[in-house]
Amino acid sequence: MTFGIVFLVLIIDQLVKIWIKTNFAFNDPSVPLIGDWFHLNFVENQGMAFGTQLGGGMWGKLTLSIFRVIAIGAIIYYILKQIKKPEVKLEFLIVSGLVLAGAAGNLFDSMFYDFIFRDYFDPCISYNQIEGSGIYAECTYYGYSEMVEVRHRGFLFGNVVDMFQFRMTWPSWIPWLGGSEVFPAIWNVADFAISCGVILVLLRQKIYFPKEQEKEKEA
Template identity: 40%
Template structure:
């Protein structure tokens, strides 16, 4: 039975390791807004931080930040329980892996929100932050900022005049800046939506034919 837990939780460990290692490096070596162009202007490491949700979205100031962080902690506990439940009941391995990706991503951003305010001083546009500064961190428990860095402005253009709401306005795809944790959550959710029929097919068959009963015509 322990073997069934190995791959999902190894996936969680590797995602967290990649996510937190990159975020620590960014915080300690880059100032806010600093960039490294990987593939011209189409793939960029751009250091930014946000107070809210995935892909840089914001939510309700300090009180909203605290509420969101606490909600995340409750949600990640529920997702972690869900992973264990799926493993115990031998659900499709693909479903288990993708829920593990969502769990790892949620954990990665919770670590930022919960502890980064205590672990680092404020990153500025002039200098990188320091780990465990003598004067203390930039915020209290549960009030840390999430570190984002991946920016892929693949397509830039202008909406045509006939386009509703945004006619004539410029656009960039893909505008949001995100991190490894965001990517893990997105991949997990999208994969579940795409392969849901495969993932839940066996479960439906089990309900229709419980205990592998043979139905004779």
């Protein structure tokens, strides 16, 4: 059941990403999905969930990808241990599966998308450029050519595809936040799965870890 959920989320995540990658181009206008507050907006990033990065350059990206591999291995090991416990709740296993699926979905992009979408690489697009890489490509802007530094490509270096964006702003009467975007990040199905899993663990930890809660009370 748990790994069935993982597989399902992974399939949905990758189908959406592949559809976006093959039907949208950089700088295409966003497409409203629900009113004017929820849009489809294709971007790529070199980081993790919601575009968060772990340092910059080749080593930052490589470190992030290796961290993902280790984290996924640890989560799988943890889930397998929990499955053997008779008292474990199915809901908790499913929630853990959501986190695993999300992490694996974004890792898949970094591992294989530079090979799957080899012909889609455009060195003149901002998310494919990175200072200090030492790898140069020629770009032409308005008839003027220049050499730009582009990111490393290959296994563990691929960009993550994002597409969903909330277009909501805080009411102007709210101090400090008024007029700013409620949630500016652009995200994908994998990010959503990770967020749901983490939030549920935080909200329902007393149910998922009853023994730990009892030990704290006794102490």
